[in-house]
């Protein structure tokens with residue numbers, strides 16, 4: 249959610265900053281901008297639209313400088329436009345880029361207007377530049393001014409700033425928004441995500457809330473929230489170029505769908521031994537903790553929440569533990585009652601989702617047994633702040649629509665269900681069955697990728713519709729919800745999901761020849777009832793696209809039955825996800841949407 253980058257080097261910084269912005273475009277892409285020191289002045293370029301527009305502007309203007317900041321935006325306050333694009337400046341002296349939301353901006357803006365500052369944008373971010381200028385005019389150094397603005401501002405921010413009167417350095421401040429330093433040889437970088445600068449350095453320092461930094465090409469100093477100079481740990485990360493490029497694929501989403509067999513293999517790698525899950529895979533002492541779990545509270549958002557909904561079935565049937573699930577954005581506001589021995593489980597691909605992070609922080613002040621996260625990014629705030637972590641090891645997910653993150657989250661959640669059962673010493677046979685089935689899963693997921701040809705055939709009959717309905721029962725209802733979410737976010741077709749048995753309680757009224765109905769029909773205890781639900785759709789002229797082997801006896805007049813590869817029933821939700829992802833992708837391709845960066849969205853949602 250907005251990408252910020254800064255650099256102080258001995259080479260021309262403009263190109264490096266723009267390359268970094270390209271890698272962070274998944275965080276927001278409605279406008280972009282750059283400010284860099286060029287001799288005695290600052291070059292300031294901004295434009296509406298994607299980073300390539302800024303790049304074109306830079307090719308025309310050819311700015312040259314060694315220290316600068318840049319930004320790719322996801323609008324919160326103020327429409328996407330050139331004036332609202334970052335960097336914002338105050339009196340052409342201080343320039344800032346910001347990720348986050350300043351919650352008390354109305355009050356601060358009023359104060360600054362009283363001091364004579366004029367605002368040219370509708371953003372909350374512009375006031376940061378004016379506040380800095382205000383404190384600099386009180387004969388403060390830039391570091392003092394950075395500390396002072398922190399005392400005034402409430403909310404979430406990662407800020408990078410430059411001062412026209414100090415051409416060697418950039419400055420940073422962080423509170424509740426990701427920000428890290430990259431340490432090179434005689435050059436210093438900063439970014440919202442290590443991916444942005446991973447081809448410039450492999451040495452990173454993850455800043456903490458309250459930190460303020462002064463960085464030049466030669467040195468950096470970090471001050472903590474008490475204004476004390478501190479040393480922060482240097483982390484070595486090798487992010488391969490292959491992991492961050494599309495390779496032979498047209499889109500990151502397509503690549504990430506097809507990476508799923510390997511991603512799932514990486515999730516289970518080193519976590520299953522013999523015929524059971526290994527002990528303490530969530531960290532030292534996790535086995536003792538899991539033995540005590542009596543309830544689970546899941547908090548997550550979007551796709552990650554859908555993974556939690558599927559897992560609730562597993563926690564119940566495999567681990568004998570009941571689960572409460574809440575949207576992270578809602579959880580704190582319902583005054584949750586926390587029963588004794590409840591484990592908090594957060595699920596997050598990015599590990600930076602503000603709603604989930606706030607829920608975790610709130611939960612840590614409550615009476616939970618402990619906090620455990622299923623996360624894809626080891627250096628993220630959620631991974632660092634949770635008591636126990638299981639990394640999904642899916643590799644970077646760059647397409648905005650989550651694919652391999654979801655199936656690896658499900659795989660990791662199955663490992664959690666098995667670990668709880670093992671810690672409680674229950675269901676040994678079931679554990680052996682599922683450990684064996686998990687080992688076979690990557691191969692079966694590979695087989696499901698081969699359904700692509702059939703999905704390409706049906707995509708045109710969905711691509712020309714305005715609505716779609718997804719149906720599932722039991723564990724497949726959250727998969728239906730995930731299928732609907734994928735379709736709507738990348739193809740902009742309105743899609744809804746229902747438990748199939750609910751159809752007759754209202755949504756059946758929507759069925760006609762313009763409403764494609766996509767149903768998940770695995771062999772199961774509920775198969776017969778589900779088929780009856782599908783007959784009800786058929787009788788009303790609905791077009792059915794049915795995935796699964798339980799629909800064998802159903803004869804349909806319009807639509808298609810798609811047989812699925814076989815796997816252990818409890819793992820089928822993972823398998824059935826894959827064709828729904830491919831179908832959405834193929835539909836979006838026909839509709840010509842921006843698949844990796846769908847309108848209005850951003851990947852890492854760091855505002856509440």
Ligand code: F6R
Pocket residue numbers: 549550551552553595596597598599600601604648649650651733737851852853
């Ligand atoms: C949908 C999607 C989002 C995310 C949600 C949570 O395709 O990607 O719904 O799942 O924003 O993000 P994380 O998992 O990073 O916390």
